Amino acid sequence: MNFWFAVIRQTGRNLRQTWSSQFMTFLTVSLSVLIFAFFSLIYTNMLGAGDRLTDDLSLIVYLQEEPGLAMKEQLRRKILAFDEVEELRFVSRTEAYERFAKQLGKDSDVLLDMPTDFLPASIEIVPLRSLRGYSQIKLFSEYLSSLPGTEKVQYGQEWIERFYHFVRLLTIVVVLSGTLLILTATFMVAYTIRLTILGRQDELELLKLVGATTSYIQTPFLIEGILQGLLGSIIGLLALYGLFQWISTRFTGPGILNFFQFDFFSPFILIAIVVASISLCALGSYTSIRKFLLI
Amino acid sequence: METQENTTQQELSGNNMIEMIKVSRSYPPDIHALSDISFHVETGEMFFLIGRSGAGKTTLLKLICNMEMPSNGLIEVAGYNINNLKGKDLALLRQRIGVAYQDFKLLNDRTVAENIAIAMEVSYKKPRAIKQRVRDLLDQLQLSSKHDLLTGELSRGEQQRVALARSVANSPRLILVDEPTGNLDSTTTEKVMDLLTRSNKAGATVVIATHDASIYQNSNNRILELREGMLHSLIRGNEI
Numbered sequence A: 001m002n003f004w005f006a007v008i009r010q011t012g013r014n015l016r017q018t019w020s021s022q023f024m025t026f027l028t029v030s031l032s033v034l035i036f037a038f039f040s041l042i043y044t045n046m047l048g049a050g051d052r053l054t055d056d057l058s059l060i061v062y063l064q065e066e067p068g069l070a071m072k073e074q075l076r077r078k079i080l081a082f083d084e085v086e087e088l089r090f091v092s093r094t095e096a097y098e099r100f101a102k103q104l105g106k107d108s109d110v111l112l113d114m115p116t117d118f119l120p121a122s123i124e125i126v127p128l129r130s131l132r133g134y135s136q137i138k139l140f141s142e143y144l145s146s147l148p149g150t151e152k153v154q155y156g157q158e159w160i161e162r163f164y165h166f167v168r169l170l171t172i173v174v175v176l177s178g179t180l181l182i183l184t185a186t187f188m189v190a191y192t193i194r195l196t197i198l199g200r201q202d203e204l205e206l207l208k209l210v211g212a213t214t215s216y217i218q219t220p221f222l223i224e225g226i227l228q229g230l231l232g233s234i235i236g237l238l239a240l241y242g243l244f245q246w247i248s249t250r251f252t253g254p255g256i257l258n259f260f261q262f263d264f265f266s267p268f269i270l271i272a273i274v275v276a277s278i279s280l281c282a283l284g285s286y287t288s289i290r291k292f293l294l295i
Numbered sequence B: 001m002e003t004q005e006n007t008t009q010q011e012l013s014g015n016n017m018i019e020m021i022k023v024s025r026s027y028p029p030d031i032h033a034l035s036d037i038s039f040h041v042e043t044g045e046m047f048f049l050i051g052r053s054g055a056g057k058t059t060l061l062k063l064i065c066n067m068e069m070p071s072n073g074l075i076e077v078a079g080y081n082i083n084n085l086k087g088k089d090l091a092l093l094r095q096r097i098g099v100a101y102q103d104f105k106l107l108n109d110r111t112v113a114e115n116i117a118i119a120m121e122v123s124y125k126k127p128r129a130i131k132q133r134v135r136d137l138l139d140q141l142q143l144s145s146k147h148d149l150l151t152g153e154l155s156r157g158e159q160q161r162v163a164l165a166r167s168v169a170n171s172p173r174l175i176l177v178d179e180p181t182g183n184l185d186s187t188t189t190e191k192v193m194d195l196l197t198r199s200n201k202a203g204a205t206v207v208i209a210t211h212d213a214s215i216y217q218n219s220n221n222r223i224l225e226l227r228e229g230m231l232h233s234l235i236r237g238n239e240i
Helices: A002-016 A019-055 A069-082 A095-113 A132-147 A159-197 A201-210 A214-250 A257-260 A269-294 B002-012 B057-064 B085-094 B114-122 B126-138 B157-170 B185-203
Strands: A060-061 A085-091 A122-127 A150-154 B016-027 B033-042 B047-048 B073-076 B097-100 B174-178 B205-210 B221-229 B232-236
Touching: A002 A019, A002 A214, A002 B016, A019 A159, A019 A214, A019 A269, A060 A132, A060 B016, A069 A085, A069 A122, A069 A132, A085 A095, A122 A132, A132 A150, A132 A159, A132 B016, A159 A201, A159 A214, A159 A269, A201 A214, A201 B085, A214 B085, A214 B174, A269 B205, B016 B057, B016 B205, B033 B057, B033 B205, B033 B221, B033 B232, B047 B057, B047 B185, B057 B073, B057 B174, B057 B205, B097 B157, B114 B126, B114 B157, B126 B157, B126 B185, B157 B174, B157 B185
Parallel strands: B047 B205, B047 B221, B097 B174, B174 B205
Antiparallel strands: A060 A122, A060 A150, A085 A122, B016 B033, B016 B073, B221 B232
């Protein structure tokens, strides 16, 4: 019989003897992983949606007057002085009128009595991808508003503002829930191992007296923690996948979820969650071993 | 690990298995359980510790197996200062020492067989060898029918024999036994002494703490008598 065989058998014994508290801990770990992963999944999908939203982002600067060539050059220089942009295009009053008429299509008759210069001239700016964060766009927009001859700057402020506030709120929820759930899971595992140790003091003392090595006594408790982390995270993630599938099939069609293109975690993230869960549960187990297993 | 085990065995084959020099043990506030005890036990010897209840026999056994630390003095077991051993070294030495405690230290929620097997499991004996050894021991101690019973369901005399079986199970080089016949009738006492004598003949050093004169009288073994924590006499059984 080798060390690992003996240790695994001892672990099996421990689990059999304390199965009810072990089961409760396992449920706690699973639920913690499920809740945390659920919020993380929404969060990552929101970030993805945010990226997609900003793909089509452009700022429109409405001007008080039609700029001349020299003015155009001046404005271009001023804008580029703030930062590089992906695209910068001047739209004259006439061009704006033609675009509008085209958009109206068959109904363009309504414009017949209107002068061709009733729409303001504007500058359309597509910022660089690296400059599409909410605060950066806001700063850029403020800068553009301060340029001479600017009437108004538009980029769908309200919608983007609300979206980014939601994402910020979600970040807080994910971080808070993550921290609390990590603490809960670690504490529960530590507490269960502590109960097991305290409930088996006689056996542990006997093992010590008959010559069991420290690793022979400690390793089963560590394995218990690792198993809690492994099984708890796998079951938690499986439950999340079930929930994800249910949501995906239930909410297919032209809804908001389609717009957001709801994706599940990548294999890398899944492995990272399992590894993190194992590490935290092993840590909880280890602290109990260090504190209560006086050998 | 094999090398370490060999080393331990080599050390265990030295001349004196136990060496005690001026050993004292006190408990707060002012209880002197043992005072200035000096003696040795040779390798392969069967040695008796006698004395009335409270004389210090159990304390002496606990000091030898490092369950307790002496307040003063030196204790060597198999050439090692046992109080300096720690971790794996101490564990390996303990695997070579079998102890039958006065309070048995049995796990009452485990079967008789499991209780005996523990001593062999910690030194990674093969499961088949463990099973066979457990059956042999239970047979020798007339406990075969109790193999699968929980030790909590046994009488004190039976529990005592299970504790004794566990102490000899791993074929230790040193066996410490505390009152092995306290709860037994004369026939079972004989069986227990047979088992200990067989282990002794197989090379194990056996130290028995007892106040049952019938098991040491008329023997040629050395007997150390303790009185109120002090060494009173060290004689041979047939000199009584």
